[in-house]
Amino acid sequence: MSVAEALTVRGALPQSVGIRAVGIDIVDVERLRTMVERRGQRLVERLFTVNERALCEGTSPRHRAYCMAGRIAAKEAVRKAFGGYGEGLGWRDVEIGRDASGAPVPRLTGRADEAFRRAAYSGLHVSISHEAGVAVAIAVAD
Numbered sequence: 001m002s003v004a005e006a007l008t009v010r011g012a013l014p015q016s017v018g019i020r021a022v023g024i025d026i027v028d029v030e031r032l033r034t035m036v037e038r039r040g041q042r043l044v045e046r047l048f049t050v051n052e053r054a055l056c057e058g059t060s061p062r063h064r065a066y067c068m069a070g071r072i073a074a075k076e077a078v079r080k081a082f083g084g085y086g087e088g089l090g091w092r093d094v095e096i097g098r099d100a101s102g103a104p105v106p107r108l109t110g111r112a113d114e115a116f117r118r119a120a121y122s123g124l125h126v127s128i129s130h131e132a133g134v135a136v137a138i139a140v141a142d
Contacts (some may be wrong), residue, residue, distance in 0.1 A: 018122075018142040019140055019141075019142055020119075020121060020141050020142055021081040021082070021083060021119070021121070021140070021141040022081060022138065022139070022140050022141075023076070023077040023078060023079065023080030023081030023082070023138070023139040024077050024080065024136070024137070024138045024139075025072075025073040025074075025076035025077045025080065025136070025137055026073060026134050026135070026136045026137075027069040027070075027072050027073040027076075027134065027135045027136075028069075028133065028134055029065050029066055029069040029130070029133050029134060029135055030065075030133060032065060032068060032069045032072060033061075033065040033068075033069075036065075036068065044068075046091060046092075047068075047072065047091045047092075048068065048071065048091070048092070049092050049095045051095060051097055052068075052071055052095055052096060052097075055067060055071075055097070055098065056068050056071070066130045066135060069130070069134075069135035070096075070104075070128040070129075070130055070135040070137060071096045071128075072135070073128065073135045073136055073137035074094075074096045074104060074106070074126045074128050074137035074139065075091060075094045075096065076137070077126065077137040077138055077139035078094045078106055078112070078124065078126065078139040079094070080139070081124070081139040081140065081141045082112075082115045082116070082119060082141075083119070085115040085116075085118050085119045086112075086115050088111055089111050089112050089115065090110065090111060092109075092110075093108065093109055093110045093111045093112035093113075094106060094107075094108060094112045095107040095108075095109070096126065096128075103127075104126045104127065104128050104137075105126070106124050106125075106126050106139070108124070116141075119141070121141040121142065122142055123141065123142045124139060124140070124141050124142075125139070125140045125141075125142075126138070126139050126140075
């Protein structure tokens with residue numbers, strides 16, 4: 001008997017675990033930092049919402065680059081979790097905020113909200129990690 005089957009028998013899990021889709025992405029932090037340096041504020045405004053820019057501002061340049069790279073990776077992971085429903089999403093249709101504990105929280109607007117509804121997902125969860133010059137994110141839809 002698998003762990004999931006054992007937990008289901010004991011009532012700890014519903015009959016179906018419920019994961020419907022997964023998306024993952026990785027971003028080279030230095031590459032993103034160079035692009036932002038080259039293209040300036042116009043690129044930042046195209047990629048990030050006002051709230052995301054505020055989350056990444058006021059910190060060291062290194063932290064800012066990792067913060068932005070993590071959000072780009074998370075946005076792409078969400079887009080991948082949407083599969084075909086995510087076609088045509090804009091960068092700012094997915095906002096990666098923070099909850100009270102600092103954990104990343106996806107907020108969907110416009111086409112992303114429509115994709116979420118069309119896919120009939122009930123939840124969307126994101127995790128971001130930074131290490132050795134890269135940011136990686138995973139999105140799980142249930």
